[in-house]
Amino acid sequence: xxxxxxxxxxxxxxxxxxxxxxxxxxxxxxxxxxxxxxxxxxxxxxxxxxxxxxxxxxxxxxxxxxxxxxxxxxxxxxxxxxxxxxxxxxxxxxxxxxxxxxxxxxxxxxxxxxxxxxxxxxxxxxxxxxxxxxxxxxxxxxxxxxxxxxxxxxxxxxxxxxxxxxxxxxxxxxxxxxxxxxxxxxxxxxxxxxxxxxxxxxxxxxxxxxxxxxxxxxxxxxxxxxxxxxxxxxxxxxxxxxxxxxxxxxxxxxxxxxxxxxxxxxxxxxxxxxxxxxxxxxxxxxxxxxxxxxxxxxxxxxxxxxxxxxxxxxxxxxxxxxxxxxxxxxxxxxxxxxxxxxxxxxxxxxxxxxxxxxxxxxxxxxxxxxxxxxxxxxxxxxxxxxxxxxxxxxxxxxxxxxxxxxxxxxxxxxxxxxxxxxxxxxxxxxxxxxxxxxxxxxxxxxxxxxxxxxxxxx
Ligand code: GAP
Numbered sequence: 001x002x003x004x005x006x007x008x009x010x011x012x013x014x015x016x017x018x019x020x021x022x023x024x025x026x027x028x029x030x031x032x033x034x035x036x037x038x039x040x041x042x043x044x045x046x047x048x049x050x051x052x053x054x055x056x057x058x059x060x061x062x063x064x065x066x067x068x069x070x071x072x073x074x075x076x077x078x079x080x081x082x083x084x085x086x087x088x089x090x091x092x093x094x095x096x097x098x099x100x101x102x103x104x105x106x107x108x109x110x111x112x113x114x115x116x117x118x119x120x121x122x123x124x125x126x127x128x129x130x131x132x133x134x135x136x137x138x139x140x141x142x143x144x145x146x147x148x149x150x151x152x153x154x155x156x157x158x159x160x161x162x163x164x165x166x167x168x169x170x171x172x173x174x175x176x177x178x179x180x181x182x183x184x185x186x187x188x189x190x191x192x193x194x195x196x197x198x199x200x201x202x203x204x205x206x207x208x209x210x211x212x213x214x215x216x217x218x219x220x221x222x223x224x225x226x227x228x229x230x231x232x233x234x235x236x237x238x239x240x241x242x243x244x245x246x247x248x249x250x251x252x253x254x255x256x257x258x259x260x261x262x263x264x265x266x267x268x269x270x271x272x273x274x275x276x277x278x279x280x281x282x283x284x285x286x287x288x289x290x291x292x293x294x295x296x297x298x299x300x301x302x303x304x305x306x307x308x309x310x311x312x313x314x315x316x317x318x319x320x321x322x323x324x325x326x327x328x329x330x331x332x333x334x335x336x337x338x339x340x341x342x343x344x345x346x347x348x349x350x351x352x353x354x355x356x357x358x359x360x361x362x363x364x365x366x367x368x369x370x371x372x373x374x375x376x377x378x379x380x381x382x383x384x385x386x387x388x389x390x391x392x393x394x395x396x397x398x399x400x401x402x403x404x405x406x407x408x409x410x411x412x413x414x415x416x417x418x419x420x421x422x423x424x425x426x427x428x429x430x431x432x433x434x435x436x437x438x439x440x441x442x443x444x445x446x447x448x449x450x451x452x453x454x455x456x457x458x
Contacts, residue, residue, distance in 0.1 A: 010189050010260055013322050016353065020413050022046065022318065023190065035186030035194030037311070042413055045363035045394060047197070047314050050228065051176050053360060054199045054308070057224050058174050065172040065201065066165045070153025072178060073134065073144050081283035082152045082276065084129055084145075092126040092184050095119060103184045113185075128181045130194075146180035151305060153177075154202045155276040158288060169290055169301050170213065172203035176310070188261050190311045197310035204301035206292070207274070213304045214251045214271040221255060221269060221306050228313075229358025230320055234258040238265070248275035255308075257316040266316055267308035274300040321355040321414055331404055333440035355414030356437055364415040365393035365457050369406050371422040373399035382421040385431065385446060389419070392450060393457055411436055417453060 017023040021040030025032040039047055059067050079085045091104035098114040104123035112118035130146040133139075147153065154161075154173045161173055176199045186192050205213045218237065225235055240252040252270040256263045277288040277300050289298045324341060326349040328334035337349070345351045359365065366389055370382035379399060386397045396415065398406050403420065410418055418434040425431050425446070433452065434441045444452060 010319075012324075013260075013318055014189055016322065016355075016412065017043070017318065035183055035192075037190050037193060042363040043314070046317065046357075046361060047310055049361040049363070050310055050313050050317065051197075051199065053228055054224070055174070055176065057220075057227070058172075058199075058201055062172075064167065064170065065174050065203070066161060066167065068154055068157060068161060068173050068175045069177065070147075070150065070157065070175060072147050072180075073132070074147060074153060074156065076144055077283055078152050078156055078280075079129065079145050079148075081279040082155075083279070084148055084152075085127070088129055088148060089125040089127050090184055091123040093120040093123050096121065101184060106185065126182075126184060128183065130180045130182050147178075148181050149179050149307070150175045150177045150198045150200045151202060151307065152276070154200065155280050156284075158202075158204075158277060158280075159286065162290070169292065170203065170205045170209070172201050174199075174201045176200075188259070188264075190315050191259065191261075191264065193311060196312075198307060199310055200305065200307045202276075203304045203306075204290075205304060207299055207302050210250050210271040210273070210302050210304060214253075214269065217304050217306050218253050218255075218269050221267060221308075225255065225257075225266070225313075228317065228361050230257065230316060234320060236263060246270075246272075246275075248273045257312075259316065259319055264312075266312050267306060269304070269306045272303050272305055274302050276303065277301065317357065317361060318355070321357045322353070323356055324351065324353050326350070327352050327439060331407055331434075331439055331441075333438050336438070352408055352411055354411040354436065357414040357416070359416045359456050360458070362414045362416050363394065364396045364410070364413060366417040366419060366453060367396045367398055367406070367410045367415045368419045369397075369403060369421070370399050371403060371420060377426055378421055378423070381425055385419060385421060385449070389450070389453070393453070407434065407439075416456070419449065 020042060022043035024038045024040055026036035026038050027033050059065050092101060093104045094101050095112045096119040097117060098112050100114055102113055107113065129148050132144055132146065133142045134144045135142050154175055177197065178195060179198045180195050183192050183194050186194055203213060203217065222235060226232055234257055236256040238254040238256055245252055250271045250273060252268060254265045255267040257266050281288040281300065288300050290301050291298050324339040326337040326339050326345045329348060329350050339351055368382050368386040368389065370378040372378055386395055389395045407418055416436050420432045420434065429446050430443050431446055431449065432441045432443050433449065
């Protein structure tokens with residue numbers, strides 16, 4: 001299933017994503033805006049499924065984690081305390097030849113990134129936070145920032161949550177939400193954007209237990225990625241050597257994925273000591289200490305932070321799912337071959353593009369088709385089946401076009417199952433159930449359909 005199609009390009013994926021309504025360029029009718037993306041009808045479902053899977057595993061299924069939803073704009077002192085005002089910068093140069101602005105640490109050696117000769121200015125520090133003003137007057141005292149990470153909201157509310165959540169250290173606070181970074185070079189489709197969503201957990205632990213909790217969370221997170229269908233063979237860990245760690249951190253591991261443009265980060269899992277809470281205590285004057293009733297000790301908890309990007313995970317899931325295949329003509333299953341890109345399908349085969357999403361994150365779980373749209377009895381029965389199924393799963397009804405084309409459309413959006421109502425259905429109350437990956441069809445009773453689908457769709 002996860003045999004690699006090394007030549008799949010981001011262009012082919014982006015084209016499918018636009019054609020089928022996963023991802024659009026933001027403000028496309030005005031020429032787009034670099035680093036911003038919109039999710040279409042299927043993309044929004046895909047992202048929601050990823051976020052729900054994360055929330056279920058990180059909050060709902062645990063007794064030691066609670067949720068939070070903070071504002072995007074916070075008091076500007078938050079970002080002074082966190083170090084973002086001073087230190088959240090990239091070195092940047094302007095090229096006087098091409099008039100482009102580039103990250104100084106990512107420049108090719110000889111040429112300008114545009115391909116021609118270069119004439120760079122000296123590198124300057126560029127703060128990645130988007131600035132705005134709160135209230136009607138645009139002056140320095142009303143400056144505020146769009147949050148560059150969700151984490152700081154959690155630290156700033158640590159004490160309030162502690163008071164109400166009936167939790168004892170070790171425990172965690174989780175948040176999903178938008179973050180904004182004025183990236184100098186947004187690139188690789190949605191991978192590095194200027195507006196994106198994060199899923200962050202701050203897990204507060206007793207000083208001295210950081211390492212054991214860090215190891216625990218790295219293992220948990222690796223399992224989670226596999227639970228949403230990313231194969232272990234495409235996932236890697238980058239373990240930071242001591243000299244690359246922030247001065248307050250004792251460990252950091254990035255979860256990496258093999259994208260078509262290289263192996264890149266999906267998530268960082270850092271043991272950050274008590275840096276953030278200590279800084280907020282210092283800057284706000286409010287105590288961030290925790291009183292341990294068992295040992296009668298007071299301490300500022302240390303934190304282990306698994307911090308993931310929703311859009312990057314969505315992109316990884318899309319890249320992993322995308323396959324161009326050669327399949328036997330006639331839609332009855334049989335040998336499925338990985339297409340050799342650019343070549344025609346061999347005798348007896350035809351090409352299909354399929355998104356092999358894990359059923360738990362597929363935007364649509366099941367599609368229902370009447371064999372013919374001009375036979376009211378078939379349409380009526382198919383609508384009945386559809387109405388039953390959609391109460392339980394996101395379902396799609398399609399009656400237009402030849403049945404083979406309808407299957408292909410659902411393959412392209414990654415729908416795991418197709419149910420077809422035909423003339424036999426009217427006689428014996430059975431339907432055919434087609435599985436996306438093998439394309440095999442079985443016939444079963446309509447009343448057995450929810451049970452059968454429930455085996456994989458839950
Ligand atoms: N609180 C820690 C933190 O924000 P980070 O490594 O800067 O750490 C965490 O970001 C995750 O957020 C990354 O692993 C990535 O998935 C996502 N992320 C960061 N910058 C991004 C960008 N410009 N576009 C898309 N996702 C981004």
